[in-house]
Amino acid sequence: MAKVEDRAPAAAAGLNDDIGEATRLRLYRIQVEIREAEQRAFDLFLQNLVKGTSHLSLGQEAVAAGFAAAMKPGDLSFCTYRGHAHTLARGVPIEKVLGELMQRDNGLMRGKGGSMHLTSAEHGVMGSYAIVGAHLPIACGAAWRAQYKGAKDVAVCFFGDGTTNIGAFHEALNFAAVWKLPVIFVCENNLYMEYTPIGDVTAVQHPAADRAAAYGLPRIVVDGNDADAVYRAAGAAYAKARDGGGPSLVECMTYRHSGHSRADPAKYRPEGELEKWKARDPIKLYRERLKQFGIADNVIAAIDADVRRRVDDATEKCKTAPMPPRDILTKDVYADGGFAWRN
């Protein structure tokens, strides 16, 4: 695996708590919530209650948690099809996410978008995009608005390692750098594009970080399984963006525990790889971290229980939620609420 510049033990050694207990507990809670909600989504597949495709972030929770915990409420997230984690991390109710995956009327978009397009504008989740790379330029535009209006919010754009090889990545990075836009590009390097190892199709070892210099940006590689490390890197990038310092490109090294999507048993992975990464499971690591900082077991257990209860509640609500009504099929194509292309 890649060299990783920030590791948990360093912080723990001196117990120099730059992050603080409240934030640590929040980082933990977000990770657990993503884990539980996504595992539930997987169970619901098996019951044939989730239709279509679905791309889970199991194993990658620390990235979503670290960036979300460091965000301010007005900041805007731009996600991919693998966007459940980032959507939940912004505080979107579990019910609305699972409802969308189950294509029910209580879903975030009442089933019209589906698992790959989670959007909750009121929480700053400005869409999940399923064309690889498309949202990087879009995030630039949101950042442009902030710059133009003198607003202090930041646009944060999450994507995978494979995305670094498509044209839109390059155009967005250069554009953001030249216009000094308050946008953060977060590459979640989980070592694979769909089924192909990123190393097989990329000319550099770190597909994002090793290209930062091409846009005049510093090289940043973070341990993406360590929520504290991500949180610190995120904080620095937000501060830079809010100070007018322009964009950042942050590569987070991580791993997905399951296949690319629902259809994928992930047989292409070399033996032992999954186990190695599971040993560094971000939630397991973070539970140890909390203990190192003296958080009591029962506090942790209470969070776990609370999250599980909320996931259970949400599941029940979704199971009994109605299907979307047929008449929304032709609604909201245009701003007038309809789809009329003629008079």
Place this chain on the structure above:
Amino acid sequence: MAKVEDRAPAAAAGLNDDIGEATRLRLYRIQVEIREAEQRAFDLFLQNLVKGTSHLSLGQEAVAAGFAAAMKPGDLSFCTYRGHAHTLARGVPIEKVLGELMQRDNGLMRGKGGSMHLTSAEHGVMGSYAIVGAHLPIACGAAWRAQYKGAKDVAVCFFGDGTTNIGAFHEALNFAAVWKLPVIFVCENNLYMEYTPIGDVTAVQHPAADRAAAYGLPRIVVDGNDADAVYRAAGAAYAKARDGGGPSLVECMTYRHSGHSRADPAKYRPEGELEKWKARDPIKLYRERLKQFGIADNVIAAIDADVRRRVDDATEKCKTAPMPPRDILTKDVYADGGFAWRN
């Protein structure tokens, strides 16, 4: 201007002639031919005999000459709309180039392509492409064929500084590097995209060379007004490609003396810039070079006269050439020679 790593005086100082007189004369002749033919094209505009647009390489001749002189016959060139120079440099008859610009039946494509699409497959000029960046991936494909067939030819792809900011550039460079393709990407940095200085819209100083590392390639900047420097850089890149060493990205610093295209008086240039560059006119420089190497004035004058005569001849032939016949309008859309989309 940029730092330039290879300068004429170095070679001249010791008079260490690694290039040889025959090649030097060829480099000179190619440059003069481009200069004369393009100036003639400009005159023909003024007489309203060249229709449509036209993009000249006046001032950039050394790049075309250096790469063409180092090429082998089977090598394949991929050009842009600013492709007259590279087309002539491959030995395509002046008449066929001017004929195409004048949209006559004797033109390379009988007027069907026009000035932006010069193509002469028999000379290895595999098309000129007018969508910025499009031909970089295409050149990769030609190189892939060479690699697959075990052929030793190289694909050479010429483009401008502005082209480095479009997505296809990025995709092609990574693709070529990963597949180790025998392709050479030649960026002619003439400091401007269309009317906008490249520095205003690019995050790095050297839009091509400063991005080479993003594809695991070495950084190469060449004095693009010095045909010898270009010739040497080209030779090294060809050798690497033929040896299975994969692609190169070569940035040649140069300047266009006229506007972007026929329509452009180039008023956006700061005062004195053109003069500064004209002082380093590649043909003027090269004439001095030849003298330093002891080539007699009358040898140079004979080349000049011969080229001028050939340009005059070609011009006369084009002026009297017929217009293309109307029936070619619908020919060669499909391989059967026609355009039938139905039975």
Place this chain on the structure above:
Amino acid sequence: MAELTYRDAVARGIAQEMARDPDVVFLGEDIAKAGGVFKATVGLYEQFGPLRVRDTPISEQAILGAAMGAAMTGLKPIAEIMFSDFFAVCFDYIANEFAKSRYMSNGQLKCPLVVRTGNGAGSRFGAQHSQSVENWCMMIPGLKVVAPSNPRDVIGLLAAAVRDPDPVIFFEHKSLYPTKGEVPDGEIVDALGSAKIVRPGKDATLLALALMVPRALAAAETLKSEHGIDCEVVDVRSLVPLDTQTILGSVARTHRLFTVEENPRLCGWGAEIVSIVADEAFYDLDGPPVRITTPHIPLPAADILEDIALPTVERIAERVRKAMQS
């Protein structure tokens, strides 16, 4: 009233909207300091400054993506794509992103933006800089698509496009830039989705768009004076929304339909309209509806060839005459 070129009408239309609404911003390649490669945006940079009128790199995906992100979050961007042929390098934004985000988000996201572009043939630029690609956009659900034929409509439709809450693709015809027309003083704002009967007639309906409008009009004159055929010419103006009322109304009166399309034949806008008329006004028709189009070929550069590729006044008149007299 002043006489204005189509080119200058573009700048006036943009200026009208930028002066009205500080959230209108404008970006594109060479559009700011240089005033645009067609000189259609001269003076805007000076008038509205570098924060509102911005030059970009050659990055069409970034241009349209940035316009979309800005539109989603509160601005009203106008993006220029220099030649409409270049839609092909940023088509994802047109086809998959801003056209669909409102629907996919169940109405949560909006995209009030305008993409302006130089469209069409006549400049001898060859196959990659001359296309008429209105149908590339008409076929995508979620877009609005307009194409003015004269300076007044440039301003009126551009204003309507900027004020519209949906993404609008605005096709300017390159060969019309130097043409002139009378333009009223003061603010001009049209509604999207209305066609205009630019010549009333009783024998046949000719539908035309952009550069084909003056040609259809000229053909109508010939047909009238030389053959006594009295054509109604309708400037379609807006492909989406489409003013089927005006079109069907005209056909109901004339009983014959001809479309005059610059696009290559297959799946052009005329096909769509013919299919609507054939379905809904079948019994109004006294004879087959006929499409007059550029043949289904890429465009040649040579003037002598390009001139015969597009529907000419003569070809239009001849085709209509033949159909009407058979």
Place this chain on the structure above:
Amino acid sequence: MAELTYRDAVARGIAQEMARDPDVVFLGEDIAKAGGVFKATVGLYEQFGPLRVRDTPISEQAILGAAMGAAMTGLKPIAEIMFSDFFAVCFDYIANEFAKSRYMSNGQLKCPLVVRTGNGAGSRFGAQHSQSVENWCMMIPGLKVVAPSNPRDVIGLLAAAVRDPDPVIFFEHKSLYPTKGEVPDGEIVDALGSAKIVRPGKDATLLALALMVPRALAAAETLKSEHGIDCEVVDVRSLVPLDTQTILGSVARTHRLFTVEENPRLCGWGAEIVSIVADEAFYDLDGPPVRITTPHIPLPAADILEDIALPTVERIAERVRKAMQS
């Protein structure tokens, strides 16, 4: 004769051509070692090796550009674009490059390549992974466009596409991958440009493509058994070249035309065909030609919505019945 899935027919078709001609090479994302995300290319990597079956980065422009450059210089590449929606990120190659290079070069350049892609709805993937985009390609001069509806045609048309000297866009329907059909043993090669009458009938012609073929057939059964309306169903198979003879011949016999299109309405292939029939067979028609399409909307993800968006057997039957009985 063997029963084969449409999915397996893809791999067999590619294998047939790769075994025949060593210049046939195959590239795309996850197509080699992983056998394709739809498992339609399983075994090819093992059979033909890493030099002929190559995984690429997520770089659709590089994929199609490389295919073009290889085709120009002597290979016969098959490129996979995983979902046809992604044509939007590489549309320049489709619309401006390989479609036009032969013409622009006055016949000097050739582009014998095939672009295979997963097209169409039914997988509940939402608006960016479900589109039917045959018309995106049909409208571009210089391309050939085919869309098989069954395993046998997959092999025959794929072979024809690979052997064709022009660029061919090959639409595989994602919802047909698991469907089965009888396939003869041995080599199968079709000709491009021929439609097939898959059900003869005398009262009306139903034109359909890909997934709409089985639906049109089912609707024809209903119409016959419940309403005594005897429909001829034509599998169009090839949009370019278009078999207008078969289509016009059928309409000349039945006097009524219906198109069954999965694409959203505007500028769909049916519009083009209706405009041809309306012009050339106007007097054959006993009533208005009718298009049955997906409404002009992006596609929803939810099964309950997606199922009613596309033309269903019921909707097809009902629309035809209404038109025939009015």
